[in-house]
Amino acid sequence: MIRYPAAMLTSVGRNVEGGYALSSGDMHDDWLGADHRVAFAATAELDRAAWHQPATASVRLGFGTLPVAAAALVHLTEILVHATDLALVTGQDGRVDDAQCAALLTDMRATDFDAFRRPGMFGHERPCPADDPAHRRLLAFVRRDLTA
Template identity: 45%
Template sequence: MDTLIGHIDRALDMTGAIVAAVDDDLLAAPTPCSDWDVRAVLNHTVGGMHTFAAALSGNDPRGARGDDWLGGDPQGAYAAAAEVDRAAWRRPDVPTATVNLGLGPTPGPAAAMIHLTEVVVHGVDIALAIDRPDLADDALCAQMLETMRGMGGIDVYRTPGIYDAEVSIPDDAPPHRKLLAYTGRKW
């Protein structure tokens, strides 16, 4: 579990660097997450971070996942959410916890994997939308893709609003593009 929490930290750092590169004029840019612009993907990510942190600590997330979590300071909102998120995943009871998510009661390690996937994939969504693929952590993306495939894949989650069908991509594509293609992003 410590390794998984370390990967969450790494994903938060990667996505934090990407978010720091988002100028206000890029918030309306389209993303590989088809119906969402950068602001919507970032808002979803920040809301998810608060939701997971609240579920881990047994607190109220102080809002619904679809609320405006960014206000007038998207970078500040992300940084604050990342701090709360890191603290929640460091709780000593996380490895044995049952986390109540929208999917129902979920064991702590499975919840951590879901959260890691959200932060990595949406971070890369934003990186490509702002034309900063250089900020994607390709080693982390490759590991994420290998883990997803090693767990039997994500076909059970290929439904509208979660993951679309895998998209064909050249074998020599960078790992961040392969990860997005695997999750059905057309970009």
């Protein structure tokens, strides 16, 4: 489960710099090596450095090219949703930043998110009580099954 975020950070970091998009098969490669902490530190640094691009830049992702602002929203979604997934499966719900989840959910609802609701990306929103914590509403929005 932690292999995908490392691959995603590496891929996006390289794409923002004009590199390449990983195929879905590449996401299953060993991006962690012998020490996952070292791998995450290296990919996080690549990712941080890559986002110092002009606002007019575009980013090639696995599903197409987007303006840098839209790509940043996709990227934030990837990071926050997968981090929340990890927190939930490891019983660390209290470590999730609900303010960030609420802000992202607001931004996602303000965009044409239906373009991303296709097989392999996100399905239709699942029902979720309006008074649930923001991280649960965010996960329901991207069709995570919260009953498991």
